[in-house]
Amino acid sequence: MGDLLGVAVLGAGHMGADHIRRLDGVVSGARVAAVADPDTDRAKEAVAGLDGVSVHTDPVSALAAPGVQAVLVASPGPAHEDALLAAFARGLPVLCEKPMVPDSTGALRVVEAEARLGRRLAQIGFMRRYDAEYRRLKSLLDDGGLGRPLMLHCTHRNVSSPPHFTSAMLINSSVSHEIDAARWLLGQELTAVTVLRPASSAGAPEGLIDPQFVLFETERGALVDVEVFVNCGFGYQVRCEAVCERGSARIGDEHTMVVTARGGAREEVAQDYLVRFADAYDREVQAWVDATRQGRVSGPSVWDGYAASVVAEAGVRALETGGRTTVELAPRPDLYAEVSR
Amino acid sequence: MGDLLGVAVLGAGHMGADHIRRLDGVVSGARVAAVADPDTDRAKEAVAGLDGVSVHTDPVSALAAPGVQAVLVASPGPAHEDALLAAFARGLPVLCEKPMVPDSTGALRVVEAEARLGRRLAQIGFMRRYDAEYRRLKSLLDDGGLGRPLMLHCTHRNVSSPPHFTSAMLINSSVSHEIDAARWLLGQELTAVTVLRPASSAGAPEGLIDPQFVLFETERGALVDVEVFVNCGFGYQVRCEAVCERGSARIGDEHTMVVTARGGAREEVAQDYLVRFADAYDREVQAWVDATRQGRVSGPSVWDGYAASVVAEAGVRALETGGRTTVELAPRPDLYAEVSR
Amino acid sequence: MGDLLGVAVLGAGHMGADHIRRLDGVVSGARVAAVADPDTDRAKEAVAGLDGVSVHTDPVSALAAPGVQAVLVASPGPAHEDALLAAFARGLPVLCEKPMVPDSTGALRVVEAEARLGRRLAQIGFMRRYDAEYRRLKSLLDDGGLGRPLMLHCTHRNVSSPPHFTSAMLINSSVSHEIDAARWLLGQELTAVTVLRPASSAGAPEGLIDPQFVLFETERGALVDVEVFVNCGFGYQVRCEAVCERGSARIGDEHTMVVTARGGAREEVAQDYLVRFADAYDREVQAWVDATRQGRVSGPSVWDGYAASVVAEAGVRALETGGRTTVELAPRPDLYAEVSR
Amino acid sequence: MGDLLGVAVLGAGHMGADHIRRLDGVVSGARVAAVADPDTDRAKEAVAGLDGVSVHTDPVSALAAPGVQAVLVASPGPAHEDALLAAFARGLPVLCEKPMVPDSTGALRVVEAEARLGRRLAQIGFMRRYDAEYRRLKSLLDDGGLGRPLMLHCTHRNVSSPPHFTSAMLINSSVSHEIDAARWLLGQELTAVTVLRPASSAGAPEGLIDPQFVLFETERGALVDVEVFVNCGFGYQVRCEAVCERGSARIGDEHTMVVTARGGAREEVAQDYLVRFADAYDREVQAWVDATRQGRVSGPSVWDGYAASVVAEAGVRALETGGRTTVELAPRPDLYAEVSR
Known part of the structure; x- marks a missing residue:
């Protein structure tokens, strides 16, 4: 397919460094052309050993660097809006990590900006859509055989939450994955949300409401319930059962090597999302590189990023008020005719 | 243990006939001494081939028949209150099928009557407490290792609902099993209930709200959610996952013979509760016979039967109103110091 | 079905005591009428609390005791031949624990004695035929849908072998269950056997050849391989996969409660055959009591007991010689027209 | 890591075309520089749309083409020896599909040629060593915790065998994967082989001995049994259970999405090795590209390729003779100190 796609990576933290490694050594057809991070040492370390990469503190200067043909945004959430608008201004295709923009007002500005361009430039990093099991489930639901x-x-369970994790973050950081997955699997917008609070676990930090049980309603009457438990103590576990009119389908009970020894039969549970979804990240970035080199944009859109913000905000309000909260979306621009598939 | 326990069976319908077969040919230590049913032919047919059984139309006359030492109540629910009070009046140990008494006012009268006696005579037929998987889960929770x-x-899924099954019956007939199981597993009373209505399945009869999603809260803050779907089309499936502070445990994904043939790897799903819980019924009746012959009463109490009625009534109101409904129990007599174990 | 069947139990050791408990408190329709054991104290202890049981040191005197209508033989293997012949002499139905008779010459004498009677009196205790999973597999194979x-x-794995367990006993005690199960599942006689010796486990006692890998050939060309490992250290595990022309079916990977906690997802493995096959023993004895009360004899025949002895003897020779050993059966009397179903 | 590795691909058939697609669009750091196939049209089609690829009919001319830095051999087996020797002559690193060389005499010449070079240039395409489940099993065994x-x-099961598949090919084509996997998992050479012939399936072509049951012995006394059934009718299924002194571990019972619908709970079985082992091929080629760009050679060696040939030849003799056949390897050159890890 010709020359390698030159990518500017914004952000050289945990996620950014991982994407740099992926662009360099895992996916085909791309190379890192520039990196930007306020912490220059961190940026240099992330690209150590790579040739032809310019290092920047300012994201805009990275976008303008020689050889840059596309942008991968892995900086902190509050910096995403500016980065997306700058990429749009230059006509650069962009893959933006989630959350697209943390607040829905900013997210809507991004939607409007891209809608004004009249063509899609951005793909949002909802990587579960690239996971083999989720794709199998999506394909089964679309097929319609189960009604x-x-x-x-x-x-959605994590071993333990990082420091400073708040009760609201169970919704707007953890459950945000389920928000997008549910919209995508069902091909429907979410219309209301309720958050229930079972007794919090003694294993959770003082004051953190954990676990939570979140209920979403959809525009065509489906119900989505999510147990989110970020201090479950034993592993990273993401499961989804779709109950249809004529059958149900379940993913997420991984079953690979079974070891039988004193104590019973045993299977490993992944400890980390980078293990559980390692392939999904690889496939996501490869799909973005392939599409970009062919002049296409596919995958989750900025509308998906915006909708996720609005639903997460409604979820946080629902957590705070204890009541059912409706989700109010702006009118959908024609560019985003339906929930992206 | 000496002579066989003479049992009067009230009701010779589907359930009563099954219990007669069980007392005669499966469990040890009991015999059918009398049977009562308004339909004499049905009663005679149910005991055909058995010796020494007197046949009655009137339950009270069956209790007074020669050789009767204990009573098994398998008549329709509305007849249970009179049957229980008659058994109490004669001091006869009794195993009463669920629902103990369909309405909570009548159920409370039974509680008060037994409390006045000052000793337990009745065991209520919540047979899940005798299922091997449920017992394993109960034992794990009581053990405390998972917090x-x-x-x-x-x-709770059924292939299809019988004719005349109403939306309220999803709560007070189907979910009533989960009501008792949750109280027993957790050792806590349920304090509030909310019923959500996802879009009804095209496979359900016109007008039936099916599936439903029921949420219970408990006195110490646990949350119990129940998917009840009585026209799921594929099988009888009862599952329960308990999520604790340090781990989770799941029952109900039976796994016996795996057949791999064109179309994939496949496992049977039970089609009927009499298949899934056949052993539980056998163990329940054997436990009752054994305890009775030893002069003991164990198992679910009339308080459990009463509490199930109250919670089910609150659930039906919650279904009708769409709101959260609290559960109001009468004061608990000392005889029933805690949720029966 | 009228009066209880009076059973004489020969042998009051581990197995005999367990059967006495079963006849008294688990199965329906039988009672213990007599018990015989050279150790009178042991016999008395096994029937403590039961009424109307006579205690004997001599098996023959137990058979002649008042109320004895049938015999359950649970004495050591070398005593079985005399017990069976004595039961035949009195025309008493008999359930005989395995091995029917340890040596094939004695086993053949039992076959000939029953054949002379011209009717079956004995059922041999191959209890796997009464296990729910084995029955499901048998039914699937008989159905023919998989070809x-x-x-x-x-x-066939055990946690550890008892003291004095010899290398030959892996064949004639442990694998003897698979010998009968294979004959029954396939409806074919076994015609040759080869025993391979992988390196022995450091967990096995000095000098014991453990594990062994045993290969059986059948009269219509099927191949049966058995891993027998009696010091596997972790549990009692019995599995069987049938590979057919159009699919395969597997039993023995029990899957009941799955516990997920630090360390992964975990399922218990039974530690003991009395746990794994508890239901099978109950069903076996109930089936025998029911048939006997109806004047029928069903289940594994003395021919099955004889065939198991001959195959086991060939297996031990194969272990000793390292070569393939053919199985030579006597002509089959008409009474045993085919492998019992 | 600098410039892309220029690869000459020899053979543009099914496997070669798949590797070309992989080098171009999946793995990172490589590009196709040349392709050789006697069928020029097929070669051109395989590289359609790729820039800078020279097309050859003669493998040697492809090796000499501009930009070629490494060789991937995917031509038919009989052409491999010449291709490997030509690569050695030019000092080019080479990834050679299995079988390395179909006959052990030719395979030994390749071993001797590389040994004379004094350094490794070749990696043999035993891709199971790159499968995630096999690696987990290998790591567990190496860890030693199970003894x-x-x-x-x-x-090893296939849906159906291709036309002209012979009874010997069940050994030297299908089981050859298990031969390498067993050597690698155990870190031991195989020393003897026996092939048993159960009744052939009616689903197998007339005259094909299918299934077969193959027994390997190893230098330290382990036993390896392989069911190979290439017309099983239902899927591509590769499983392996390692039984150790203190536990067992099993891979290959994939378990991803479980669908429950009328007929039971169901999981897909892969229909094709390119599905089951798709990731393994990707990882294998990526590992080879990465190592080559760093000037290293890793993975299965020509000794592994030679040993597989010798064992497969012994297996075919064992199939023909019906007896146990010993495996005779030439002395191992120091360059291949042990079974490659």
């Missing part, structure tokens, strides 16, 4: 989906039962 | 239980995720 | 069975892959 | 491995139970 309409009526309910999704979801589980 | 406090925070949530129960329950599924 | 002819070509191979059985079997596993 | 010494005593047995491997392996299954």
Whole structure:
């Protein structure tokens, strides 16, 4: 397919460094052309050993660097809006990590900006859409053989939460993945949300409401429930059961090597999302590189990023008020005719 | 243990006939001494081939028949209150099928009557407490190694509902099993209930709200969610996952013979509760016979039967109103110091 | 079905005591009428609390005791031949624990004695035929939907072997269950046997050849392989996969409660055959009591007991010689027209 | 890591075309520089749309083409020896598909040629060593926590065999994967082989001996049994259970999405090795590209390719004779100090 795609990576933290490694050594057809991070040492370290990469503190200067043909945004959430608008201004295709923009007002500005361009430039990093099991489930639901989906039962568990993780972040950081996954699997917008608070675990930090049980309603009457438990103590576990009119389908009970020894039969549980979804990240970035080199944009859109922001904000309000909260979306521009597939 | 326990069976319908077969040919230590049913032919047919059984139309006359030492109540629910009070009046131990008494006012009268006696005579037929998987889960929770239980995720699915099944019956007939199981597993009373209505399945009869998603809260803050779907089309499936502070445990994904042939790897799903819980019924009746012959009463109490009625009534109101409904129990007599174990 | 069947139990050791408990408190329709054991104290202890049981040191005197209508033989293997012949002489139905008779010459004498009677009196205690999973597999094979069975892959593992367990006993005590199960599942006689010796486990006692890998050939060309490993250290595990022309079916990977906690997802493995096959023993004895009360004899025949002895003897020779050993059966009396179903 | 590695691909058939697609669009750091196939049209089609690829009919001319820095051999087996020797002559690193060389005499010449060079240039395409499940099993065995491995139970099933597939090819084409996997997992050479012939399936072509049951012995006394069944009718299924002194571990019972619908709970079985091992091929080629760009050679060696040939030849003799056949390897050059890890 010709020359390698030159990518500017914004942000050289945990996620950015991982994407640099991926662009260099895992996916085909791309190379890192520039990196930007306020911490120059961190940026240099992330590209150590790579040739032809310019290092910047300012994202805009990175976008203008020689050889840059596309942008991967892995900086902190509050910097995303400016980065996306700058990429749009230069006509650069962009893959933006989630959350697209943390607040829905800013997210809407991004939607409007791209809609004004009249063509898609951005793909949002909802990587579960690239996971093999989720794709199999999506394909089964789209196929229609089991009838309409009526309910999704979801589980999202982490070993433990990082420092400073707040009760609201269980919704707008953890459950935000389920928000996008539910919209995508069902091909429907979410219309209301309720958050229930079971007794918090003694294993959670003082004051953190954990676990939570979140209920979403959809525009065609499906119900989505999510157990989110970020201090479950034993592993990273993401499961989804879709209950349809004529059957159900379940993913996320991985089953690879079974070891039987004193104590019973045992299977490993992944400890980290980078393990569970390693392939999904690889496939996501490869798909973005392939599409970009062919002049296409596919995958989750800025509308998906915006909708996720609005639903997450409604979820946080629902957590705070204890009541059912409706989700109010702006009118959808024609460019985003339906939930992206 | 000496002579066989003479049992009067009230009701010779589907359930009563099955219990007669069980007392005669499966469990040890009991015999059918009398049977009562308004339909004499049906009663005679149910005991055909058995010796020494007197046949009655009137339950009270059956209790007074020669050789009767204990009573098994398998008549329709509305007849249970009179049957229980008659058994109490004669001091006869009794195993009463669920629902103990369909309405909570009548159920409370039974509680008060037994409390006045000052000793337990009745065991209520919540047979899940005798299922091997449920007992394993109960034992794990009681053991405490996984910490406090925070949530129960329950599924209750039937192939199809019988004629005349109403939306309220999803709560007070189907979910009533989960009501008792949750109280027993957690050792806590349920304090509030909310019923959500996802889009109804095209596979359900016109007008039936099916599936439903029921949320219970408990006195110590656990959350119990139940998917009840009585026209799921594929099988009888009862599952329960208990999520605790340090781990989770799941039952109900039976796994016996795996057949791999064109179309994939496949496992049977039970089609009927009499298949899934056949052993539980056998163990329940054997436990009752054994205890009775030893002069003991164990198992679910009339308080459990009463509490199930109250919670089910609150659930039906919650279904009708769409709101959260609290559960109001009468004061608990000392005889029933805690949720029966 | 009228009065209880009076049973004489020969042998009051581990197995005999367990059967006495079963006849008294688990199965329906029988009672213990007599018990015989050279150790009178042991016999008395096994029937403590039971009424109307006579205690004997001599088996023959137990058979002649008042109320004895049938015999359950649970004495040591060398005593079985005399017990069976004595039961035949009195025309008493008998359930005989395995091995029917340890040596094939004695086993053949039992076959000939029953054949002379011209009717079956004995059922041999191959209890796997009463296990729910084995029955499901048998039913699937008989159904024919998967085509002819070509191979059985079997596993037989114990935590550890008892003292004085010899290398030959892996064949004639442990694998003897698979010998009968294979004959029954396939409806074919076994015609040759080879025993391979992988390196012995450091967990096995000095000098014990453990594990062994045993290969059986059948009269219609199926192949049966058995891993027998009696010091595997972790549990009692019995599995069987039948590979047919159009699919395979596997039993023995029990899957009941899955516990997920630090360390992964975990399932218990049974530690003991009395746990794994508890239901099978109950069903076996109930089936025998029911048939006997109806004047029928069903289940594994003395021919099955004889065939198991001959195959086991060939297996031990194969272990000793390292070569393939053919199985030579006496002509089959008409009374045993085919492998019992 | 600098410029892309220029690869000459020899052979543009099914496998070669797949590797060209992989080098171009999946793995990072490589590009196709030349392709050789006697069928020029096929070669051109395989590289359609790629820039800078020279097309050759003669493999040697492809090796000499501009930009070629490494060789991937995907031509038919009989052409491999010449290709490997030509690569050695030019000092080019080479990834050679299996079988390395179909006959052991030719394979030995390749070993001797590389040994004379004094350094490794070739990696042999035993891709199972790059499969995630096999690697997990290998790592568990190497870790030693379960004690010494005593047995491997392996299954290798295909839906149906291609035309002209012979009974010998069940050994030297299908089982050759298990031969390498067993050597690698155990870190031991195989020393003897026996092939048993259960009744052939009615689903196999007339005259094909299918299934077969193959037994390998190893230098330290482990036993490896392989069911190979290439017309099983239902799927591509590769399983391996390692039985060790203190536990067992099993891979290959994939378990991803479980669909429950009328007929039971169901999981897909892969239909094709390119599905089951797709990731393994990707990882294999990526590992080869990465190592080559760093000037290293890793992975399966020509000794592994030679040993596989010798064992497969012994297996075919064992199939023909029906007896146990010993495996005779030439002395191992120091360059291949042990079974490659």
